Amino acid sequence: QVQVVESGGGLVKPGGSLRLSCAASGFIFSDYYMNWIRQAPGKGPEWISYIDSSSSYTNYADSVKGRFTISRDNAKNSLFLQMNSLRAEDTAVYYCSRAFFYDSRTLGYWGQGTLVTVSS
Amino acid sequence: QSALTQPPSASGSPGQSVTISCSGTSSDVGGYKYVSWYQQHPGKAPKLMIYEVSKRPAGVPDRFSGSKSGYTASLTVSGLRAEDEAEYYCSSYAGSNNWVFGGGTKLAVL
Numbered sequence: 001q002v003q004v005v006e007s008g009g010g011l012v013k014p015g016g017s018l019r020l021s022c023a024a025s026g027f028i029f030s031d032y033y034m035n036w037i038r039q040a041p042g043k044g045p046e047w048i049s050y051i052d053s054s055s056s057y058t059n060y061a062d063s064v065k066g067r068f069t070i071s072r073d074n075a076k077n078s079l080f081l082q083m084n085s086l087r088a089e090d091t092a093v094y095y096c097s098r099a100f101f102y103d104s105r106t107l108g109y110w111g112q113g114t115l116v117t118v119s120s
Numbered sequence: 121q122s123a124l125t126q127p128p129s130a131s132g133s134p135g136q137s138v139t140i141s142c143s144g145t146s147s148d149v150g151g152y153k154y155v156s157w158y159q160q161h162p163g164k165a166p167k168l169m170i171y172e173v174s175k176r177p178a179g180v181p182d183r184f185s186g187s188k189s190g191y192t193a194s195l196t197v198s199g200l201r202a203e204d205e206a207e208y209y210c211s212s213y214a215g216s217n218n219w220v221f222g223g224g225t226k227l228a229v230l
Binding site: 033035037043044045046047050052057059061095100104105106107108109110111112113 | 123152154156158164165166168171172177209211213216217218219220221222223224
């Protein structure tokens with residue numbers, strides 16, 4: 001079955017960096033675009049980044065543009081999010097997400113999330 | 121992209137029906153068929169309940185239904201059950217590989 005598992009979260013000081021990973025299984029990873037979505041405490045989810053299946057195209061929400069970088073390794077079925085210049089408002093649970101089915105624009109499969117806390 | 125607008129709370133008694141609205145713009149809800157609804161229980165990841173406005177993934181009870189009119193989408197939960205008490209979020213594709221979410225509606229089963 002489709003499974004995505006995030007890791008790499010933790011406590012980091014403002015201005016610091018963190019790299020999140022997402023391990024995918026149960027599907028042909030290289031066929032699907034992937035996304036990162038985050039959810040701050042008590043708030044709704046916020047889409048933050050997209051990468052197409054071949055890493056040819058990426059997109060970012062304005063809130064993270066220039067600070068976060070999405071990437072993937074299709075040989076290792078893995079998705080990454082490099083987060084630099086972290087701010088308190090980046091504190092959230094970060095989810096990796098796959099389309100519900102091929103070429104769908106529904107964010108159908110989510111992992112369990114990894115918590116990032118930015119605090120001094 | 122601005123977030124979609126949802127009422128902060130909704131409630132109903134067991135067996136009743138409740139409808140949750142989600143308002144957007146021509147750039148998201150009004151412009152695409154890719155409106156989704158998610159259910160989230162405390163401490164858990166969001167779970168897809170409705171996709172493409174009105175379709176249900178396998179395993180989602182037919183008590184859950186979705187619709188859209190203009191720039192507003194709606195989720196209706198019929199025959200309310202205690203386990204339906206959760207936070208519900210709408211989402212829409214917004215073009216150019218962007219997505220927007222609503223702020224959430226806390227559904228209470230009284």
